[in-house]
Amino acid sequence: MKSLKVLQHHLADANNQLAVLENQSEHQHASFIGKLLGLNLFPLQASGVDIFQINVGKMCNQVCKHCHVDAGPDRKEIMTRETMQLCLPILANSNIKIVDLTGGAPELNPDFRWFVEEIKKLGKHIIVRCNLTIILANKRFYDLPEFFHKHQIEVVSSLPSFTQDRTDRQRGDGVFEDSIKALQMLNNVGYGHDGSGLILNLVYNPAGAFLPPSQQALEKEYKTELAKKFNIVFNNLFAITNMPISRYLDYLLQTGNYDKYMEKLVSAFNPSAIKNVMCRNTISVSWDGFLYDCDFNQMLDLKVAPQTSQHLSNFDLSLLNNRNIVLKQHCYGCTAGAGSSCGGEVAS
Amino acid sequence: MANHYYNAEDLGKFGSIGEYQKEMADKFFSYYGEVFKDGALTAKEKSLIALAVSHAVQCPYCIDAYSSDAYEKGFSEAQMMEAVHVASAIKGGAVLVHGVQMMNKVKEISM
Ligand code: SF4
Numbered sequence: 038m039k040s041l042k043v044l045q046h047h048l049a050d051a052n053n054q055l056a057v058l059e060n061q062s063e064h065q066h067a068s069f070i071g072k073l074l075g076l077n078l079f080p081l082q083a084s085g086v087d088i089f090q091i092n093v094g095k096m097c098n099q100v101c102k103h104c105h106v107d108a109g110p111d112r113k114e115i116m117t118r119e120t121m122q123l124c125l126p127i128l129a130n131s132n133i134k135i136v137d138l139t140g141g142a143p144e145l146n147p148d149f150r151w152f153v154e155e156i157k158k159l160g161k162h163i164i165v166r167c168n169l170t171i172i173l174a175n176k177r178f179y180d181l182p183e184f185f186h187k188h189q190i191e192v193v194s195s196l197p198s199f200t201q202d203r204t205d206r207q208r209g210d211g212v213f214e215d216s217i218k219a220l221q222m223l224n225n226v227g228y229g230h231d232g233s234g235l236i237l238n239l240v241y242n243p244a245g246a247f248l249p250p251s252q253q254a255l256e257k258e259y260k261t262e263l264a265k266k267f268n269i270v271f272n273n274l275f276a277i278t279n280m281p282i283s284r285y286l287d288y289l290l291q292t293g294n295y296d297k298y299m300e301k302l303v304s305a306f307n308p309s310a311i312k313n314v315m316c317r318n319t320i321s322v323s324w325d326g327f328l329y330d331c332d333f334n335q336m337l338d339l340k341v342a343p344q345t346s347q348h349l350s351n352f353d354l355s356l357l358n359n360r361n362i363v364l365k366q367h368c369y370g371c372t373a374g375a376g377s378s379c380g381g382e383v384a385s
Numbered sequence: 386m387a388n389h390y391y392n393a394e395d396l397g398k399f400g401s402i403g404e405y406q407k408e409m410a411d412k413f414f415s416y417y418g419e420v421f422k423d424g425a426l427t428a429k430e431k432s433l434i435a436l437a438v439s440h441a442v443q444c445p446y447c448i449d450a451y452s453s454d455a456y457e458k459g460f461s462e463a464q465m466m467e468a469v470h471v472a473s474a475i476k477g478g479a480v481l482v483h484g485v486q487m488m489n490k491v492k493e494i495s496m
Pocket residue numbers: 097098099100101103104105106107108109140141142168
């Protein structure tokens with residue numbers, strides 16, 4: 038499977054994705070901004086910047102069908118060490134507590150380990166969104182569990198099901214088997230075990246055109262099944278809603294599910310999820326150093342609102358701290374049901 | 386008057402039955418909600434039972450709703466089809482076991 042970009046698919050262009058999402062004449066779904074206006078919640082302001090989510094590149098060893106990054110082995114966009122170096126003083130001179138490294142497979146960036154070590158020197162907590170299979174993809178990654186351990190990194194990994202069938206249908210043939218092996222390797226160095234301090238969180242996202250079921254019930258089931266079948270332990274399960282962008286948007290359109298899915302998101306709109314959407318305390322950085330409210334806005338090329346602080350080179354925390362968030366129809370994905378963020382449900 | 390008896394969109398209008406009898410509808414929906422919560426059986430187990438019963442009562446609305454719900458809750462295609470077979474076996478069995486009644490009657494009146 039190839040990325041939309043390499044296939045020269047029209048949805049590889051963020052403007053074409055927005056054209057579908059915002060097209061009110063063809064797809065009539067209540068406006069997200071209108072909903073917020075009705076609740077007196079527009080404009081939605083950031084509450085600060087606690088999390089710096091850095092997308093270090095779109096290259097990935099997998100080509101998942103739902104990927105909102107349109108990542109894959111054929112994507113060459115990779116953050117350079119020079120761009121990473123622009124992040125470091127920003128982190129050093131701020132109260133940002135958490136650095137969340139994502140991609141693609143972030144470990145494929147040749148400067149990944151250097152970057153982790155530099156961030157760690159600044160005393161920040163690091164999260165790595167590890168797709169698991171990267172650990173087995175090549176000998177040079179076999180020691181990633183030890184590397185993560187050494188730097189007390191929090192590992193967040195996708196596993197859309199505790200069965201092979203559903204996992205492989207979404208993430209590719211053989212992914213389930215390798216993911217299980219990788220989870221066992223992480224467990225072997227202490228990850229996921231109570232009291233080890235080494236956090237291993239899993240992410241569930243639906244393998245199809247539907248919303249996630251209850252996070253609590255799923256977590257319980259995952260814990261029982263993974264322990265019983267594979268002797269695997271982990272800390273928390275985050276249930277994340279698929280965003281109607283990029284490859285998942287393509288899937289929805291191709292299968293005739295787009296309008297039904299949007300309707301599901303709209304009718305599951307939960308006002309209490311809004312105050313905790315992740316953009317309120319996050320800044321998302323792209324491989325080339327531009328700044329966004331979240332990883333989804335990044336993929337739709339919707340930069341942060343303050344025009345004089347849209348890149349690492351002119352980063353202005355005072356402007357970003359209480360910026361107005363850029364909201365579009367895809368934001369319904371964050372407020373459906375119990376809400377959804379990189380950390381799972383958000384509604385209290 | 387619609388020119389067909391079933392319309393997929395009517396499922397979404399189920400709640401509107403309260404327009405004609407609010408009190409009973411409210412009681413029904415609150416009871417329904419209670420039944421499908423986690424209890425001695427999990428909400429997931431109840432979903433699969435509902436799928437089988439939907440087939441037994443042959444309600445297209447329920448089949449639509451619980452095919453989605455059971456799949457969303459993580460049942461596989463094979464598990465869902467086995468549940469439908471359970472419904473079928475019980476329905477088939479219910480027909481066939483009456484064969485004994487037929488036999489009894491025939492034995493009673495035959496020479
Ligand atoms: S979802 Fe993650 S693992 Fe899958 S292709 Fe996208 S970046 Fe890679």
